[in-house]
Amino acid sequence: MSLGEIRNLDHTILLCNKMDETRAFYRDIMKFPIETDRGNWVSFRVGAALLTLRPRLSWVVCDVGKSMPESAATQLAFRVPPPAMETCHAELVAKGVPILWGPTDLPDWRHRTMFFRDPEDNIIEIYAEY
Numbered sequence: 001m002s003l004g005e006i007r008n009l010d011h012t013i014l015l016c017n018k019m020d021e022t023r024a025f026y027r028d029i030m031k032f033p034i035e036t037d038r039g040n041w042v043s044f045r046v047g048a049a050l051l052t053l054r055p056r057l058s059w060v061v062c063d064v065g066k067s068m069p070e071s072a073a074t075q076l077a078f079r080v081p082p083p084a085m086e087t088c089h090a091e092l093v094a095k096g097v098p099i100l101w102g103p104t105d106l107p108d109w110r111h112r113t114m115f116f117r118d119p120e121d122n123i124i125e126i127y128a129e130y
Helices: 019-029 084-094
Strands: 011-016 036-039 042-046 049-055 075-079 099-108 109-115 123-129
Touching: 019 042, 019 049, 036 123, 084 099, 084 109, 099 123
Parallel strands: 011 049, 075 123
Antiparallel strands: 036 042, 042 049, 099 109, 109 123
């Protein structure tokens, strides 16, 4: 198998300065079930994929470097069925999550989408295709 034959992204790792707050966000706000929690390594099941959090520290394989406050390093996009968009938006607002861009249609993309941030300032998108 060569690099050009890779067909799946099944594990994403977010580097965290605010590990406890970010764990609570994905567990309590996003409601992703925890698959593994070792304190400094927590994995959430998102469909067939894993979303893992780990502290932003020097690591044995590489130095991850510094993050810049209020500067996104990652955008995560989660697809939902079209009828779920307004419900997801209402849940986020009810939980006090600041919305960057409320549910909006993007006809050129055939998407209805909204954006907000996690505690690490990553951009989170929830979208529906139509």
